[in-house]
Amino acid sequence: MTEHTADSGSNDEVLSRIGHMTRALHESLRGLGLDKLIEKAASDIPDARDRLDYVARLSEGAAKRVLDATDAAGPLQDGIDSTAVELSRAWRSLLDSGEGIDRLPPEWRALAERTIVSLADSRHAVSATKGHLMDIMMAQDFQDLTGQVIKRITGIAQNLEKQLVQMLVDFAPAEIKREFDNGLLNGPQINPEGNTEVVADQGQVDDLLDSLGF
Amino acid sequence: MADPKMRFLVVDDFSTMRRIVRNLLKELGYANVDEAEDGVMALAKLRSEQFDFVVSDWNMPNMDGLTMLQNIRADPALAALPVLMVTAEAKKENIIAAAQAGANGYVVKPFTAATLDEKLNKIFEKMGK
Numbered sequence: 001m002t003e004h005t006a007d008s009g010s011n012d013e014v015l016s017r018i019g020h021m022t023r024a025l026h027e028s029l030r031g032l033g034l035d036k037l038i039e040k041a042a043s044d045i046p047d048a049r050d051r052l053d054y055v056a057r058l059s060e061g062a063a064k065r066v067l068d069a070t071d072a073a074g075p076l077q078d079g080i081d082s083t084a085v086e087l088s089r090a091w092r093s094l095l096d097s098g099e100g101i102d103r104l105p106p107e108w109r110a111l112a113e114r115t116i117v118s119l120a121d122s123r124h125a126v127s128a129t130k131g132h133l134m135d136i137m138m139a140q141d142f143q144d145l146t147g148q149v150i151k152r153i154t155g156i157a158q159n160l161e162k163q164l165v166q167m168l169v170d171f172a173p174a175e176i177k178r179e180f181d182n183g184l185l186n187g188p189q190i191n192p193e194g195n196t197e198v199v200a201d202q203g204q205v206d207d208l209l210d211s212l213g214f
Numbered sequence: 215m216a217d218p219k220m221r222f223l224v225v226d227d228f229s230t231m232r233r234i235v236r237n238l239l240k241e242l243g244y245a246n247v248d249e250a251e252d253g254v255m256a257l258a259k260l261r262s263e264q265f266d267f268v269v270s271d272w273n274m275p276n277m278d279g280l281t282m283l284q285n286i287r288a289d290p291a292l293a294a295l296p297v298l299m300v301t302a303e304a305k306k307e308n309i310i311a312a313a314q315a316g317a318n319g320y321v322v323k324p325f326t327a328a329t330l331d332e333k334l335n336k337i338f339e340k341m342g343k
Contacts, residue, residue, distance in 0.1 A: 138324075141323060141324045142324070143231075
């Protein structure tokens with residue numbers, strides 16, 4: 001019982017001290033103009049998140065293109081391989097059959113032998129190429145890993161934003177206005193839809209240049 | 215070598231990884247592969263269709279791989295199904311938790327074709343005994 005009272009006593013003490021600290025923090029924030037900085041930080045986070053989403057989206061698209069290409073290249077290599085097997089067998093059986101072979105000029109026979117060797121080389125090259133295609137495919141696993149990291153950072157940023165906004169709502173007069181960055185170094189546009197200040201494709205670039213007489 | 219007709223379910227929320235695993239399995243001789251995006255979808259497929267093997271990611275929305283594994287082990291119809299975890303979760307406690315939940319193998323991403331082959335064969339060997 002006594003312990004409980006002592007506990008709630010110290011709890012009250014903790015709460016009251018947190019209250020004091022919060023008030024002190026609030027006053028120093030305003031005094032130093034930090035509330036404006038927090039406001040800016042909070043409003044910058046959605047932009048940072050959009051940029052990360054953009055990176056994630058582009059890497060996924062690139063990985064998909066690579067996989068589409070390796071998927072398409074595999075069967076082509078298989079086709080080369082089976083043709084090489086077939087042709088090489090056909091030449092061999094023709095050469096080994098003996099019928100009329102001795103009457104052919106020796107250069108023809110030599111050429112046929114060279115073709116057989118070359119077909120065997122093709123098969124080796126096909127097998128090596130398939131190995132490389134496999135490596136290219138496996139390397140795309142980066143997209144899963146970087147994607148997970150980006151997802152995580154996006155989550156952290158979202159949380160941070162929520163907390164900052166909450167802090168502003170709690171302590172600052174609410175006049176949160178988004179300051180647009182009007183500089184020229186904004187990088188790739190990640191959300192061109194609905195933003196009339198940016199172009200969404202090359203057609204719009206060309207139209208704009210046309211309208212300016214270029 | 216296990217039966218090449220074996221039916222695999224590949225569970226991962228990233229389509230890139232599902233494709234990679236599917237292609238690797240094909241390369242290893244297993245062409246009978248289906249995919250699911252998360253644990254919920256995987257469980258639904260496992261309960262409505264016949265599968266012989268599950269290859270699953272851990273970190274997924276809706277239901278993660280560990281929870282899915284626990285559900286599989288708790289379901290008498292699925293309890294014996296081999297499950298290989300293929301995941302970026304590389305903490306010891308993750309690996310221990312998966313083993314305790316009844317995972318048959320654990321591969322950490324990024325992995326190689328040889329690693330996947332080796333782990334699969336190890337599981338087949340144990341199953342054969």
